[in-house]
Amino acid sequence: MNGALPLIWRKFGERYDLDGNFCETCGTAFFPARPVCPSCRRRGKLVPKKMPKTGKIVSFTEVFTGPAGFEHETPYFIAIVELDNKARLLTQIVDSEKERVKIGAKVGKVFRKISDIDPEGPIAYGYKFKVVC
Amino acid sequence: MRSVSIIGTGCTVFGEHWNKSFRQLIAEAGIEAIQNAGVEGKDIEALYGGNMASGRFIGQEHVGALIADQLGLNPIPATRVEDACASGGVALRSGYMAIKSGEYDVVAVGGIEKMTDVGTDQAAIALGGAGDQETELFHGASFPALYALMARAHMNKFGTTEEQLAAVSVKNHKNAMLNPKAQFHREITVADVMKSSYIASPLKLLDCSPITDGAAAVILCETEKAKEICEQPIEIIASGQASDTLALPGRKNLYETMAARVAAKAAFEKAKLTPKDIDFAEVHDCFTIAEILAIEAIGFCEKGKGGPFTEQGKTALDGEIPVNVSGGLKGKGHPVGATGVAQAVEACIQLQGKAEKRQVKDAKIGLAHNVGGSGATATVHLFKAAEGRK
Numbered sequence: 001m002n003g004a005l006p007l008i009w010r011k012f013g014e015r016y017d018l019d020g021n022f023c024e025t026c027g028t029a030f031f032p033a034r035p036v037c038p039s040c041r042r043r044g045k046l047v048p049k050k051m052p053k054t055g056k057i058v059s060f061t062e063v064f065t066g067p068a069g070f071e072h073e074t075p076y077f078i079a080i081v082e083l084d085n086k087a088r089l090l091t092q093i094v095d096s097e098k099e100r101v102k103i104g105a106k107v108g109k110v111f112r113k114i115s116d117i118d119p120e121g122p123i124a125y126g127y128k129f130k131v132v133c
Numbered sequence: 134m135r136s137v138s139i140i141g142t143g144c145t146v147f148g149e150h151w152n153k154s155f156r157q158l159i160a161e162a163g164i165e166a167i168q169n170a171g172v173e174g175k176d177i178e179a180l181y182g183g184n185m186a187s188g189r190f191i192g193q194e195h196v197g198a199l200i201a202d203q204l205g206l207n208p209i210p211a212t213r214v215e216d217a218c219a220s221g222g223v224a225l226r227s228g229y230m231a232i233k234s235g236e237y238d239v240v241a242v243g244g245i246e247k248m249t250d251v252g253t254d255q256a257a258i259a260l261g262g263a264g265d266q267e268t269e270l271f272h273g274a275s276f277p278a279l280y281a282l283m284a285r286a287h288m289n290k291f292g293t294t295e296e297q298l299a300a301v302s303v304k305n306h307k308n309a310m311l312n313p314k315a316q317f318h319r320e321i322t323v324a325d326v327m328k329s330s331y332i333a334s335p336l337k338l339l340d341c342s343p344i345t346d347g348a349a350a351v352i353l354c355e356t357e358k359a360k361e362i363c364e365q366p367i368e369i370i371a372s373g374q375a376s377d378t379l380a381l382p383g384r385k386n387l388y389e390t391m392a393a394r395v396a397a398k399a400a401f402e403k404a405k406l407t408p409k410d411i412d413f414a415e416v417h418d419c420f421t422i423a424e425i426l427a428i429e430a431i432g433f434c435e436k437g438k439g440g441p442f443t444e445q446g447k448t449a450l451d452g453e454i455p456v457n458v459s460g461g462l463k464g465k466g467h468p469v470g471a472t473g474v475a476q477a478v479e480a481c482i483q484l485q486g487k488a489e490k491r492q493v494k495d496a497k498i499g500l501a502h503n504v505g506g507s508g509a510t511a512t513v514h515l516f517k518a519a520e521g522r523k
Contacts, residue, residue: 078278103289
């Protein structure tokens, strides 16, 4: 699924620069951008917003059996990261010593290759995070 | 107010059916249910078939029509229902609503998944469709990884241990020993689970439900009519369903399943019952942590206490509230689209007192909890034995 070219170029702006949006009515940040604020609905006022590039680990797992396209990456860390503006995302944690990957650890965004399932197809790039202190 | 009862059930053996196809499995379960219901095919007015991913597993879509065709039920309306691993539970609810609305009196509900016609890697891709392709799967999150993130959050928040997770698996394997239709007939110990290899830490191989072929079916009937034609109808006294964000990061907490909590609350309110009134439950233990999240969301124990509650044997067959006496998804097997319907079948068998060695004593009210994906869909149904034909 990931390898299809239209899927890669169509809506991946957010993956390169953490482009999300922000509801000016209730002050909630969304990543990726939401078409409607679930709390304010039609009273919401959504404006584009770049997300902060740092946050902390809320939960993590070390994946030993990876799905197609990631078999050769194992073991690797997947985490839910809460960014400094409270928006959350799922990401890989890379370039970090194993013992530093824990709940509460501060992380920062890096830019990496995500997968290249199809040897003939496009390579997918995007964000990963690493422990920063 | 119209009420809905189950008047017939059918279920195949769960496991790896190398010699049976999708259509043979659903025909086997469907025919058993119709014969068991004591109705004729011509009495059935509509069909709902729960199936998650036949397109990816066997290259076949349009399986609502296929099921009606195989069961010789044309030209009744036949509809496929898909909500990932909750497809069966939502199909049951669809049939329930169709009778409740007054449109039909007799409806067939099936659930089916044929998963072993592809290799494990392809099966994992098919199952991955239950998560968010763009924000989860794209980044390398397997399904065990998503539940592992919930497990770690639960352990961090409440002190749940890996041994407590293992206790779920041990119990469900033990229960499956007593279920002739279960995929596994092999008792395991906490030590076995602990030494099985990590799939996505803290979840290990023996924390995960298997890949399974299987089908289940029930015949639903308006309750007054059911009492005339059936000796032991089982009334569906409430049906709750709820949704949550498709992807995990959008949720308020990782250590609880909001949709299941809302669906359970809706069902309890409709039936004017509380968790204390339930005698047994079939819950969605696709991973061990999922059963702990389930019993907390339903309210069998306090939030955060599911681990010790399980470890103390309170969810065992002879415990305070027996959970997954069928063996659950872990022991009985998890043909994803069939699971929600198979849970209803188990509820009927228990309430009719026909569960033999795994019979829950004095079972009066049963509950079934079915979940799609990492919790974005949840259904909760409550069942009670109705007075039947003398």
